[in-house]
Amino acid sequence: MKKALLGTTFAIVAALGAVTLNAAGHDPVEQRIALMKANGAAAGVLGKMVQGENPFDAAAALAAITEMRDIAAGFGDLFPEGSETGPNSTANSTIWSDRAGFDAALAKYLADTQAAVDTPPQSLEELGASFGAIASNCRACHQTYRIPR
Amino acid sequence: MTELLSAKKLLSLAALVGVALAVFWALTMPRFLPNLSIFQQVGNPVKGEDVFNIAGCASCHSAEGAEAEDKLILSGGREFPSPFGTFYAPNISPDPEFGIGGWSTYDLANAMMYGVSPDNKHYYPAFPYSSYARMNPQDIVDLKAFLDTLPPSSEPSRSHDLPFYAQWRRPVGMWKQFFYDPAPVYPNSADGLIERGRYLVEGPGHCSECHTSRNPLGGPIMSLYLAGAPSLEGEGYIPNITPHEDGLAGWTETEIANYLNTGFTPDFDSVGGLMVEVVENTALLSDEDRRAIAAYLKSIPGKPDAPRE
Numbered sequence: 001m002k003k004a005l006l007g008t009t010f011a012i013v014a015a016l017g018a019v020t021l022n023a024a025g026h027d028p029v030e031q032r033i034a035l036m037k038a039n040g041a042a043a044g045v046l047g048k049m050v051q052g053e054n055p056f057d058a059a060a061a062l063a064a065i066t067e068m069r070d071i072a073a074g075f076g077d078l079f080p081e082g083s084e085t086g087p088n089s090t091a092n093s094t095i096w097s098d099r100a101g102f103d104a105a106l107a108k109y110l111a112d113t114q115a116a117v118d119t120p121p122q123s124l125e126e127l128g129a130s131f132g133a134i135a136s137n138c139r140a141c142h143q144t145y146r147i148p149r
Numbered sequence: 150m151t152e153l154l155s156a157k158k159l160l161s162l163a164a165l166v167g168v169a170l171a172v173f174w175a176l177t178m179p180r181f182l183p184n185l186s187i188f189q190q191v192g193n194p195v196k197g198e199d200v201f202n203i204a205g206c207a208s209c210h211s212a213e214g215a216e217a218e219d220k221l222i223l224s225g226g227r228e229f230p231s232p233f234g235t236f237y238a239p240n241i242s243p244d245p246e247f248g249i250g251g252w253s254t255y256d257l258a259n260a261m262m263y264g265v266s267p268d269n270k271h272y273y274p275a276f277p278y279s280s281y282a283r284m285n286p287q288d289i290v291d292l293k294a295f296l297d298t299l300p301p302s303s304e305p306s307r308s309h310d311l312p313f314y315a316q317w318r319r320p321v322g323m324w325k326q327f328f329y330d331p332a333p334v335y336p337n338s339a340d341g342l343i344e345r346g347r348y349l350v351e352g353p354g355h356c357s358e359c360h361t362s363r364n365p366l367g368g369p370i371m372s373l374y375l376a377g378a379p380s381l382e383g384e385g386y387i388p389n390i391t392p393h394e395d396g397l398a399g400w401t402e403t404e405i406a407n408y409l410n411t412g413f414t415p416d417f418d419s420v421g422g423l424m425v426e427v428v429e430n431t432a433l434l435s436d437e438d439r440r441a442i443a444a445y446l447k448s449i450p451g452k453p454d455a456p457r458e
Contacts (some may be wrong), residue, residue: 046418051407092384135419139412139428142421146387 027044027059029086031050035071043138046131049124064119068134069113076106092147100146109137177322179265187286189230197295198290202433204281206296208426209238212304223248224302229275232309232379233367236275244301254293261289262326267360271321274328274367275357280355282331288353328368340359342437346445349438350375359387359423362455376452385422386457391450405443406436 045064048054079095079102095102112133121127201207207215208225242248249257256267264271264278272278275366309316334351338344350356361369362378376396377389389396397405404415409431412420422430431439 010296038415043413043419047413047417050412058366090385135411138419139421139425142419143425146421148380148387148422148424149385 003144027086028080028083029089029091032075032091033088035075035078039068039071043135046134050128052129054071056127058120061127062117062120065113065116065130065134067126069110069117072106072110072113076103076113090146090149092145095145098144102141105137105141105145109134109141112137155251173323176326177215177271177319179269179271179322180263181259181265182255182263184255185286186232187290188253188258190254190290192287192290192294193294193364194291194294194298196288197291197293199434199438200292200353201295201382202430203349204292205355205427205430206241206292208423208430210241213254221299223296223299224304225306226304229381230383231275231367233273233315234309236273236311237307239306240302240304241296242302243297243299244303247303247305248301250301252293254290258286258289258354259295262286262331264321264329273318273321274324275356277358279329279369280352282329283333283348283352285348322373324366325370327366334371334374338445340444340446340448342441342444343448345438346441346443346448349442350445354442356390357411360390360447371454373452373455375446375449376455378455379457380422382423386454389444389452389454391449391452392447393453395454396451397446398451402440402447403447404441406439409434409439410436426450 042064045054045060049056049061079091081096083089084091084093084096116130116134121130193283202394206223207220209227210225211220211227212222212224213227223242225238227238229236229238240248243250245251252260252267259265259267260272260276261278261281263282263285264274264276266272310351325457333347334357335347338347357369357375359381360375360378361371362373362376364370375390376393378387379385380387392398396414400408406422409416409428412425412428413434414420431442
């Protein structure tokens with residue numbers, strides 16, 4: 001029993017390590033593009049409910065909000081010095097010239113998604129309010145820290 | 150003999166220069182609208198607010214970073230970098246000294262539709278009068294009525310930061326000879342919705358000021374109308390919004406109208422850059438006007454992306 005538990009723990013640790021290693025092996029530009037795509041897909045799950053295209057589903061909404069929270073938590077690490085440009089990168093040089101502002105914008109995004117995870121929306125109305133608060137982060141950050149393409 | 154010849158030559162050269170100067174002077178003379186009786190009328194400020202939103206006045210003329218109610222204080226001051234120097238939006242609040250409180254509706258119409266100031270000077274085309282030229286005079290009358298309801302600001306207008314050769318405004322008259330044309334870009338449409346969209350996009354909405362590439366003189370390249378352009382701010386590329394694969398071919402009219410309301414693309418990417426403030430304005434329009442813009446954009450010829458450099 002103990003052995004099995006140890007084995008499971010080991011497997012989890014190994015899997016986590018593999019995920020981290022795998023992630024570290026990728027170019028940060030590719031990684032942040034992939035994460036922003038996933039973020040958009042999660043926003044789409046919420047947006048389509050809010051716009052009435054899909055019915056309200058509390059579990060799916062929470063899953064999407066949680067994913068956005070997880071993306072927000074690690075996103076800032078994907079903009080190290082030296083990753084200013086890359087194929088298809090739309091990062092604005094303002095990220096590096098105004099790092100404090102960029103970090104503050106990401107912190108706000110994390111706080112707003114965390115708040116929605118802590119109090120998951122139980123109705124379409126509540127989802128509308130959460131989604132409004134979360135979505136205001138998208139445009140605020142993209143206004144200053146992304147270039148048009 | 151040779152001296153005589155050169156004197157003759159000099160004389161004809163002087164005459165030539167004189168004629169050239171006279172032609173230049175005539176071509177670059179500021180021109181004014183006919184003072185139509187409509188400009189004596191009192192406008193409807195409620196309709197004027199719609200005009201204000203589609204024309205995006207606050208996006209340039211409110212203070213940098215202004216939000217919510219403060220966007221209605223048109224104190225000016227925002228900077229607009231360009232290859233010709235940096236322009237600063239002036240104070241257009243109704244303050245009689247620092248703003249345009251002393252202007253008549255006719256003065257406003259000349260400024261917006263002809264690009265000339267009440268003291269007979271050309272405005273630089275950073276002010277999108279080449280688009281506003283296509284506006285309906287009634288909309289200017291209503292806009293004036295709305296502008297008059299806004300709070301005055303005593304912030305002095307800042308002078309533009311331009312190299313010496315660009316500080317003389319007279320040559321702007323020559324620019325207008327080449328690039329100022331109030332005619333519709335695409336023919337008027339019999340479809341009411343498309344025609345309304347044509348008016349909004351080509352006129353007050355002044356979409357082409359960013360979405361159409363410019364030549365080295367800063368004139369729009371009309372064969373590339375709305376087919377995308379390198380950003381004037383230096384970084385990035387303003388998207389092609391013609392119904393080509395490179396542009397909006399994959400978007401339905403509903404998706405375009407939805408984007409102008411919510412700021413989300415069909416795949417839930419969000420609006421960014423200068424377009425954020427544009428969507429703040431288009432979100433205030435009626436559903437019908439957003440649908441009209443979408444219908445027009447889907448009706449024009451599709452063009453591949455304009456060159457990125």
